[in-house]
Amino acid sequence: MVNETVSHYKILEKIGEGGMGVVYKAHDTRLDRTVALKFLSDSFLENPTIKSRFLHEAKGASAIQHKNITVVHDLDEAEGKSFIVMEYVEGHCLTELAKAGLSLRRILDLAVQITEGLAAAHKSGIVHRDVKSENITVTPDGTVKIMDFGLAKLKGVTQVTGAGTTLGTVAYMSPEQAKGVEVDARTDIFSFGVVLYELLTGQLPFKGEHIGATLFSILNEHPKPPSQLNADVPAELDRIVLRCLAKNRDERYPSADVLLIELVAFKEGIRTPSSPSAPATPPVPSHRPKKFVLPSLVVTALLGVLVFFFNPLKIQISRDRGAEAYGHSLAVMYFENLTDPADREHTGEMLSNLLITSLSQNSGLEVISRERLYDIQAEMGETKNGTVSPALAGRIAQRAGVTTMLLGSILQTRPNLTVTFRLVDVQTGKIQSSHRLAGFGTEKIFPMVDSMAVLVSKGLDLGPDVLADAKSVTDVTTDSPEAYRSYVEGVELYKKLFLAEARAAFHRAVELDSNFAMAYFRLSLTDEMAARKKVLERAWQLRERVTEQERLQIEAAYANQIEYRPERAAEILEQLIQKHPRHLGAYEHLSHIYQSLGRHEMSVATLLAGLKVDTLAKSLWNLLGYNYAGLNQKRRALETIDRYLRLAPGEPNPYDSKGEIYFVFGDVDSANFWYQKALSLRADFVTTEKVGFNVLLAGRFEEADRYFTRMKASGDRETQEQGEYCRLTILMRQGRLLEARRTMQKQLARHEAEGLAAFLPEDLYCLFNLCYAIGDFPGMLSYAQRYSAWQMKDPTNKFYARHLLAWAHMRNGNRAEAYRLMEELKKDVCGKQPNWQTIFDYSLGILSLEGGDFEAASGHFKKALATQYPNRAPQFAYAVSLLQTGRLSQGIHEMERVTWWTPISTPVLSLNYLPQGVLWPVNSTLAHYWLGTAYEKMGNPERAREEYREFLRIWKAADVDTPELKDARSRLAKLEGLAAK
Template sequence: MIGSTISHYKILEKLGEGGMGVVYKAQDTELDRTVALKFLPHYLTSDVTEKERFYHEARAASALNHPNITTIHEIKEHQNQLFLVMEFVEGKTLKKLIEQEPPSIKKVLDIAIQVCDGLATAHEKGIIHRDIKSDNIMLTPKGQVKIMDFGLAKVKGATKLTKAGSTLGTAAYMSPEQAQGEEVDHRSDIFSFGVVLYELLTTKLPFRGEHQAALMYSLINEEPHPIARFNEKITTELERFVSKALAKDRDDRYQHVDDLLADLRRERKNLEYAKTAHISTVQAPLAIPKKTGKKFLKYGIPATVAVLGLLLYVILNPFKVEVSTEKTVAAQKNSLAVMYFENIPDPDDKEHTGEMLTNLLITALSQARDLEVISRERLHDIQQELGLADAKRISSDRATEVAKKAGVEMMLMGSILQTQPKLAVTTRLIDVNSGRILQSQRLTGFGQDQIFAMVDSLALLVRSTLNIPTATAAETRSVAEVTTKSPEAYRSYVQGIDLLSKMLSADAKSPLERAIELDPDFAMAHFALARVAERVNDNETARKEIELAERLSARVTEREQLQILAFKYRLESNPRKSAETLEKLVDHYPHEQQAYVDLSISYSMLGEDEKAVQTCRRGLQRDPTMKLLWNMLAYRSAGLNRRQEALQAIDEYLKLAPGEPNPYDTKGDVYYAFRELDSARYWYQRAVAFRANFGSAQKLCYDALLRGDYAAAEKYRQEFGATADPVQKAFAEMDAAASMLVFRGQLPRAYQQLRSLLISHEAQNLQFNAFGDLVMLTVLAYELHDYPAMLDHANAASRIAHNDPDDPIYARDLVAWALAKNGNVRSAHQLLDEMRREITEEFPGLKSPVYYAAGLVAFEEGKYDEAARSFKNVRQLVWPMSDPDLHTAVSFLKIGDRDQAVEQLRRLTTTYFIGNVPLSLLFLPVPAYWPISTIKAHYWLGVAYEEQGKKDEAIKEYEKFLEIWRDADFESAELIDAKTRLKKLKGLALQ
């Protein structure tokens, strides 16, 4: 074939031949580019079913667009033979690389990271390679990896391969399930790549046999030799990665290639660190700033007196403090990181003693204005980035790496030598740059109930060593005074804040309540519980707890006082004051992570969206390990229609927290915002793999409803409701009626179930859920034309909300809509005027719901021009990518603006409620109108298409609408009209 031309491809040379065909290098004469042509075996065209299967798989593969996957340009047929037109890749296969020049560990990791990156993209699209081997992966001269032969991929859910097809691929690289002819999924690719990784590291295959049967036996039954036997440079971690990838049982393997990718990236970073750590350096001694006599009197004498006082104290008490220190040294920047205290007798720190000591020391030392102590949250995020998130013991070298990333001059490391009958602790204060130990201490004789006294002693010794002035009494208060006098209360508190940091809000509630039960005056426990309550939408509890925290705030540090005050303003819907307080907080404490998150939220509430994004960037510039800020930045970027920025932000979050469900959920939300629903579903499923009742389960329920998969929807609803949290459980109960029944058009049944749920939720004092029940009842009464009941429910919802002094709207927008629908337009306008007068600089968030309510009232009056103007005002105030709205779309249609109407309606047909501020419209009654609005969008889209003369499109939408509500137990105007219109259109189509 050399020299011949097929279609517009001139064959230049033969590149290779294998079991799945012959590959040629060719010139594309139309586009003037070099390509590769792969001619497939003849049996693919002789068998119609096999040919169709191949086309199906190849088309799916051709849609992949990733720098580490060979691009398939097109699929063609020549003289009854199929061939693929692919990107031409210069370089060598990994098989050739291994034979010619076995790669270094660094190069193996670089290659592996790229392969995993490519596979992750394919798996996200539901595509499995099924033939991963070193012959199918190319490496270019520039070091870029290219995975080849995705044209032979199998799409998940497609027909099972035939017996002949089941043995595709080289046997030595097959997964055990593939070798046994079983159905395979993406985990088969992970196993095959584990074989490649083993081969790269050892130049040998893990499973071998003299013939096919022997090889199959080895692959299914035998364990490979440890890779360290063949390569002494292999780390324990790398050996673990390969072993996990090669697990016989697919459930014991990495469940997603992203997880393997995260491990490989961490190992790559560790390798870089190990390389730099062995470079010898000569570090000058830390300079002691010259002091005037006056300054010495001011700072030096009090510190010296304090140390003498402490020594006299411990001599006269049954404690033992041994101090070994260099000459007193002043830190150049007075910045310190307190590393996690290793608990030697309890390595897993099950009693949280190490965690308590660490957190208490941070609190105690943070009282000094002249010392910046890095927060535990920030250090945790840095450790997570370095693969040390859950490490209870960190070596000095790794601790130094953490401290350098935190940008501090000093670090304090400690070990708990014993906990019974008395505590025994050693600590070392280390200069980060030189590695010099400035002070070492051993404290013994403190009982478990004297942990606060031990921390006070440690803190005072550290401050004296660093020459930190103790100018005010506030800065020398006992740590028990600024936290709690109960060690058990503090133990419960650290459990709670740890769970809260992992977004496990419902789980955090119990230990925090236990902490408050043990010490009702524990201010920061009240503050943490307020945060938990806000996250689970229990605003009543949030307000009660923040009031208690503020009342007790005189005893906490300045940093904590500002945190409490800012959060209180936010709960009071006063974002301006909240923003001002938070600006002060980040000015005084620039590394305070949560402050940037809350400040971004405040600016969002003020409608200053760009400022909200820039606040995230400010915080990340200070510290790129702030995972909450990456999360926030992802949402805000998505809300501003910046897809690439949003995905980049969430990928950074994933690198920091690969073992937590929230980043996967956020990535699903980002894809949802851009209506890439398959990708959204994939990431939500990744999130619930960590925790079945995570919030993603509710979104998967809604997604399944959109697809008409009611069984899957019910499964996810039940999983979401399988929780001890009564608020979340109540939401799942509400979904049984408000989502499951409504989606099937069974509105009367849903209405009756919600009335029963309302009684139950009120009896349990679940006011937030009762409020939600009433809003949904208002919407259902509207749809069922029971307008007096609609007004009754709206008023009842307003009464619940009116009990909340911090809610400036208290459902009056819902009441105005109900009044208008009942013909009481005058009262509706009076209520709107009342709300308009309350819009101030302090409460700008009132604008959107008031404009929206005005639009609804005008809509019910039939004043569609006025309604459209109000709804346009709303769109200017919300995030550009906020969800569409049915009343807005219908208003546009009524005034003849069909293009805008169609744009909103088309997007609405793929909308479900995710409850996120940048992406969802949260003012009433919009959240409760899902899924009615999504279903009715098909009807109105049919009307719009019909008006545009697009009959086929109109028929399709009417049929979809009638299909979804085929089991409807009520008759609406839209159902009647859709049937009439469809009959007429089909009659015209037949003429």
């Protein structure tokens, strides 16, 4: 078939052949891309049963959306031949790599990726049944691609000795395949064990002179532990491999997910607790490699993620670590302000935080954070009121698991401060030392803290080296008391997610001290999006003016957000966790990075590891709830958020989070109930926008406007401007698109006149999308060009809106320029950042959709969404592509979710960074039109009429007679005419 053309595919070369089919490299002349075509062998072409199963399996494989599974683009038939169109993957198969020899770390990396791919397939109900080294390719960038899902099931166990079956295939078979009995996902785990054994030893575990001898070996012989053939293999890895190869499938890992946890645990240098294993083997000396950081994920892998898989209803992790105190550990308790019991000027708070920061420089001392102590106090039912009795302080310190606590008081006789403090043994209550410092003015609080740190270090007998190495607290914070006071206020506000007030406090701090590194870093977490990079870069420049823990935080954020190197950021955070396992912020940030990389199981694992360290970490419970929601684990998500709510019943955010969890599962009424709970605690919380959007889609436009007007009344400029954008969504929902554009153009002019540059990119982006919705494609291109020019001012922005320019050129009939821009963009962004790849692939989908190639569009969208959470925001363009390619059930499901989905606060679920995100008020209305067309195709005229009527009702005041409006009126008239007859 080489050099022949089948459909619009030109066959270039034959690249593989098996018992059931043959694979060719081909050129897709329509989309100008290289693909792989998999044909059924001629001997099966007349067998309708085999042909039907072939097509069924290919459809099943195409439903798997995962980076480690080869993408299936299409099913086709030409000249009586059925074939599957797949992505063409360059690289080396594992057979070649096994012969070449790989490092243990590289093998483990490949093993984890293979298992992630199998886990995704099993969750989709697909069992590969032919996992072997030849069917696994590793691309030049190190990505694993599992192939042959389309043919795998055809190689049924009754075909073992049939034509074309090779010895290599038999060598990877499970015992149940060899026996010819029914198989399940555990057969893939066995075959994976064979592959891993081969990678570790260069040999197959089961061998024979002929097929029968190999089958006998699989059924009756136990392989040698890999360590007996490769001394570098640790005993723990022996156990994992041999459990995969257990003859009895009940003794293997119950699922690929559980296997994945153990592999990741081992890869990261984690020892797991004992679990059912393969038959006993002789003891093997341990040749454990250097630990690969992240030791605290031991809890994740076992305590945490085993809970995730085996204990869905009882998320219980040890409540406290009081019995686990070890070494030098200290809790700096509250300084009672004798002259200002309410500590209105935060003097006591400043003193405590500065002392913690100073003492945290000591590598031989573990200092418990203030947040941890507050959380323990709240869990004990004690309110934070500025004073804590010695007895209560002792109970808090015991719960924190520390050996020593520091109690103190402040006597303020302006302008002087007198501080008294004592070190107390937590277990015995014995005072170890007591001190009194006087004669320091309020402006001398920093030298006072330095003196206190010296006295504490001596009292704890930390040694002379600690004292010599310690920096003055001004060298790692600020020398401005007022700047630090603002910083402390900002941190407290940020914990409660009062972001506007926190942002203002951090701004005051850097205005008072332009070298305050941590204030810049905190500002990067709260500032307007356009300004975040700038302040983060400033924090990075000043990173030597912070403690080691804080420096690693800043460097990780810089690697992720400025250098766009998430893997490097993860390494830094793993280092931080290894050195400071109680640094809870590191777990949170690492979880976010794993989310961005599409490694959702590792995101969950990281959070559970942090919660093992501190079960009172509110932010980790919150983020874990969203992870479970994204993974479609509704019950776990709600139980987890309830844990968060019990820890912070007086804060609005837990109620807001619970509302969002209900929302992503489609329960909008329950979402609104919990949103209102949040607003009852704080009327101007971020929940205001979400409630406004929900009542907007319910058609209560005046009520929505009241919520958005409330945002405009905020004292925070960013919230005010967001209120303006929100009011614009009312016009968009009503189809008053020309009026919306005029309003937006006025807003752009106002921002330009007032010098509010931070808001200009969003103005231009909105206008670009509005022109598209109106059908003004020259205007669309003009705004895309202006938006791109603005983005080019940021040297770290590798896109500078070229994907939007390409879209605009496509709509203006310049297809060549559109694809030229995308080819240029591909060189700059692909393979460098997961989200970049997602945006690129999604944009290709939009171009294909605009060009009328709906099958290609569907493939691009599917690839873009493959690494996202299963329970993600619905995508309008993807839904259109599904309907246009005849995948009606799937398309209707996606489109129906478009009708009620509104933006939420979680980017990994809302995907608001994808093109068309701003058009959700328009698309949620157009969705009814498309549902009408789908129901017509399905022969359900009654449902079609309902959808057309709803579409026309919502857009009854539309000021643009769009093609959809015209077509809906025409279709409805025909359907009503038929109904009348």
